[in-house]
Amino acid sequence: MMRTRPLKVALLGCGVVGSEVARIMTTHADDLAARIGAPVELVGVAVRRPDRVREGIDPALVTTDATALVKRGDLDIVVEVIGGIEPARTLIGTAFEHGASVVSANKALLAQDGAALHAAAEEQGRDLYYEAAVAGAILLIRPLRESLAGDKVNRVLGIVNGTTNFILDKMDSTGAGYQEALDEATALGYAEADPTADVEGFDAAAKAAILAGIAFHTRVGLDDVYREGMTEVTAADFASAKEMGCTIKLLAICERAGDGASVTARVHPAMIPLSHPLASVRGAYNAVFVESDASGQLMFYGPGAGGAPTASAVLGDLVAVGRNRISGTTGPGASAYAALPVSPMGEVVTRYHISLDVADKPGVLAQVATVFAEHGVSIDTVRQQGKDGEASLVVVTHRASDAALGGTVDALRKLDTVRGVASIMRVEGE
Structure with a gap:
């Protein structure tokens, strides 16, 4: 049955994405209510420039005091689409402390402080959802x-x-x-x-x-x-x-x-x-x-971007969080039980495409091949073109570690016959 008391939502940010979130909340209000099980009411919109005309948004809802908005104490969900580290980080933490769950599209903040934000959400028994932080409308x-x-x-x-x-x-x-x-x-x-x-x-x-x-x-x-x-x-x-x-x-x-x-x-x-x-x-x-x-x-x-596609992901999270709110539960939090170490780039193994500018004279290919062999990097194919004493040499390797390839390139640069390393490109997806 439909709950009559609406879920109160505050919106932090009303740019390209935020304005689309507000628009969809208004135009699809009945559908959202049916899917969640309760009406959704936008009760405040925090912005930096209050004088800008925002079509479809009641000016009475607009405020520049985002802190006061998230401290209201009666909010169910805070939608954060302002981006950046601060004040977003502090505002999200404050929202948790004052009883609200959070839907965010803030990839930079989640990449830097995701663990701390999840911990804060768990401590307060709130949700933290962020489908829109990666790849816009793509469900990932x-x-x-x-x-x-x-x-x-x-x-x-x-x-x-x-x-x-x-x-x-x-x-x-x-x-x-x-x-x-x-x-x-x-x-x-x-x-x-x-x-x-x-x-x-x-x-x-x-x-x-x-x-x-x-x-x-x-x-x-x-x-x-x-x-x-x-x-x-x-x-x-x-x-x-x-x-x-x-x-x-x-x-x-x-x-x-x-x-x-x-x-x-x-x-x-x-x-x-x-x-x-x-x-x-x-x-x-x-x-x-x-x-x-x-x-x-x-x-x-x-x-992967744009106002409407990103807003679609935000609203999908809002529906999920709203359902959890009504049922008195929370969705899945952070899962870091595996605690696997993150290896440095030097240990990554892949294939490489290396383009060299070399002198066009006998023995150059042999010198280059020797350097690869000395560093344990096996050559798959070689292509050489030369003219007027200058040549380009393209080497594609078998799989090798990034550290081994780096050592190889450093040694190649020291050869008198190598004029320069034009490009290094990894080869993936094979």
Whole structure:
């Protein structure tokens, strides 16, 4: 039966996502009430600029005092979509202390302080849900946390940033250079005026930390994630990738080590075969590929950002938390029982594509091959082109540790016959 007393909801932030959350709460009020089992009432909206016109929101609900709003004491749910570390962290903690559960889309905060936030929620007997923090509307957190709770996840491999995927897809499909593709992404609104968080991998690294922690039941922080941006990817790299039957994507990769006794989390550009499902993810879309013991291979695909898609994930959490609130229960909290160590990047094992500028003279290939052999890195294929005393040498290796590859590259740079290391690209998804 429908409960007559409404669930009181406060909204922290009313930007692109927050305004969509408020709109859907209003336009779908009857449906939300039917699904939750009680009406939902928006009782306050905290913003920084109160004078801005917000269509569909009663001005009487708008406040600049977010602290006073979360301290009301009669709130059931606080929706946090302001982003960043502070004041979001303090406001969420205050909301727990004053009796509210929290729905958040704050990937940066959850990656940095997820363990402390979960502990605070558990101490107060409240929910902390954050489906919208990773991959927008794509249902990913809940399947990992609930649907696959009885399975053993071994690997999570994904495109979790739409801006970078748009840029790399444009470079691949048109032959454009990095800056040209970035300029188009900015003009179309896919890239921010300052795209650093996206193109340098910070956004994807935060998401990787969240995904690894949930998938492997282990606390993984942002500092545990190896991060490498994509600003050095060139049209020549794409040309080499095509010759190998590959394309290039900025990937978040979370996986168990070979013996299962540790985990790794990393973000970097990588070549993947065109036959891999992630290779066909185009434009600003996201996709995450999950490999587990019982379920095998699963792929989650869809829009990874934007006001309406992200708001959809927020509202899905609001329904779940609302149901828990009515029944007097809480949903699943943090699961870190496995407590697996996070291995350093040097222990990661994969294949590599290395492009070298070398002198075009006899014996160079033998010298290069000797360096690889001395560092225990086995060569799979070599391709060489030369003209007028200069040559390019492309080496693709068998699987080797990142530390071994790093030592190899350092030694190659010391050879008189190697003019420079043009690019190093990991090869994944095989």
